[in-house]
Amino acid sequence: MNFRIVKQPLQTSIWSFRDVRLVLPARALSSAGDSIALIALMLRVSEYGGPGTMTALLLAFAVPTVVMIPFAGRIVDSHDSRTVLVSASLVQASAGIGLAFGDGLAETLVLVCLLQVGTAVSGPAWAALIPRIVGEDLVGRTTGTSQALVGVATLAGAAVGGVLVAWSGDRGALLVDATTFLVLAVVARLVVTRRRPERGVVPEPGAMTAGLRGIFSDALLRILVPCLWMFVLAGEAVNVVEVYLITGELGLDAAGYGGVVAVQGAGAIAGAWLTGRLVGAITRSRAVLAGMAAIGVACVLMGLANGVVTLLIGSVTVGFGSGLLNAAVGTLVVTRSAEAVRGRVVAALNGTARACSLFALVLGGLLGALLGTRMTFVACGAACGVAAAAAAVPVLRVKGLETNDSAQKVLSH
Template sequence: MKQILQSSLWAHRDVRLVLPARALSYAGDAIAMVALMLRVKEYGGTGAITVLLLAFAVPTVVMIPVAGRIVDSYDSRAVLVWATALQAVAGVALAFSHDLVSTVGLVCLLQVGQAIAGPCWGALIPRIVGEGLVGRAIGVSQALIGVAMLVGSAVGGVLVEWIGGRDALLVDAATFGVLTVVAGLVRTRRRPALGAVKESGGFSAGLRTLLGDPLLRVLVVCLWVFVVVGEAVNVVEVFLVIDEVGLNAAGYGWVLAAQGAGAILGAWGSGRLTTSAHRARAVLAGVAGIGLGMVGMGAASGVVLLVLGAVITGAGGGLLNAASSTLIVTRVAEAVRGRVVAALSGTVRACSLVALPLGGLLGGVFGPRATFLGCGVLCVVGAMGAALLVARTKDSAEEVVSH
């Protein structure tokens, strides 16, 4: 019994602190997103909404050169406490802002904290649980985050209605306060080794590590292309659901909930994977699943196929995110994990910025249904092509074990 307990993910004290606290913070983020979308909608319609979405994405890209270097060069406790405290302060200020300029500026400040905290948590979790439980930890963490975001999205509108947008944003700020306390309580720490020669470069070191691994090189490039193609449909999704299929706003919310439920299942299932080969296949299966789900949604004339496609799309996304995250942190040296996670996050965000105008262009020229169908087919074909490249990759390197 003692051996079973020791091998359990939840036997680790820091896991019991970090995973629930991060999930709570994501629930707060979902609440805040609802409140901010409703606030900004009144400031300037679709143009203001676009500016808000850019404010969430751009800081992650801008911070690529420095975020990873900060994570790998300083004590993780100090980095996490300061980054989450910055988010808490920005969240409080955001609650009391009254115009578009200050709202966008404070969202950017909030995301600067996230650009640092995200890679730091990503690099710390393997140190907390040990290399053998990394896959399970990431899968469980992303499943919990998926549940939290579903709950947060569901109650966000209700909270705004009941207590107002300002207090709903203060709820989000409070969750960052909780995360700051947890960051200070976590016993496991990442520190640069005494006397170690620091590798120059932040983004360049992270990207060089990613592309230096034969397997990751294929999968990361595939991921970049997929994000550009796959996320382009986000721009036209609401038009597909409401204008093409004929659902109302509540129906659109249920479609998003179906995607979220699928993502939870996909993330949870990824925790059973134990080798690089299995995780690589899961990444490609996730891309193909998203493509198939998009084709199903694009072909849907009624609710059943639309929701089924949404669940498949979500499951593929959950599997892709969890498997790729685990694959990357288990195949790179511990000393550069912060820079690697930051480089991946930033480049993926940059691809998302490309996907935004591309989706608008495709939707305007071909319509939402054809955009879904075309992008879905490209994702499936791309996954098949990447699978052939992976099969031909000479991958003699196993997971990197760091202590």
């Protein structure tokens, strides 16, 4: 597929915007803190029992985002962005401080849920604010750059997380995460650009489900967003058995497993960065399809791998495809949604993706038990390939891709 890349003139660089110079680094820093905190919490919870407690922790991270689908976006679209972002960041910081000084399992799980409630609100709020900061034309580049920076920060956080826990205990690691949320609160207060609800606008009927309706009322999004869901199902299902493929089937040690994960993360960074250079709905739609196809082929390749080189090629390709797909879908969802409901549409995207994550945990365990490690990779890869092929024809038939006519349709739906 041919991707069209446009060279932006110097004066339209995203870094020429003061608010971008504040927001993107701060969000990347927070992602590094989250990565550190995740390692600290997993090490803490592992002391309380076996897989059941770890599953409970993963559920605490995922369930609030799903439950908040009808509420998070409503909050974002109905209140001043500064108020929402500062409040959400302070909630997250409070949860982080609580996690640092609490150590019981039940207390940990409750505070993780509180942390994720804040995340469920702040994520759509930042995403909806970006077009106000840079304008519609630079949303794609800003989204791609942001995701690439977050990828780098997440890898860095994972690299130092274990060391930090060993040096200062989980309390120190969790206080670092809480500090990053305080930084985000300060940044949210300093950001000049604001997003406010229009005065005198009567809320539309059924506003609680406006996000999902916004996705499915758009001729393009109702095809491509399910592609993202399929990726989450397949990608996170193979995550359940990936460690067994790497350490069991191919015989690598813990360092080798970490290297494979790092390579996949590097591929995702590259994919997100490339997507940020693409312009137009047609090109981004092709990136989604290409990402799905790449993930499908790579999963099959990893399942059949007999050596480290093949495994690494498959891993970096999965990462690259996921970077393409995530950044492209994220940009399309923002640019093809009406301004008034953007928060709800992004919240719906985030929440449904998290719901797919929950199903993926169960699916990965079932497939691993029924098919074995290698065939789980092959089956999930084949499913991604079939989904990409099935989506290709209807995507190419969608009319008016380079317009935002769908946004008006969302408003009047």
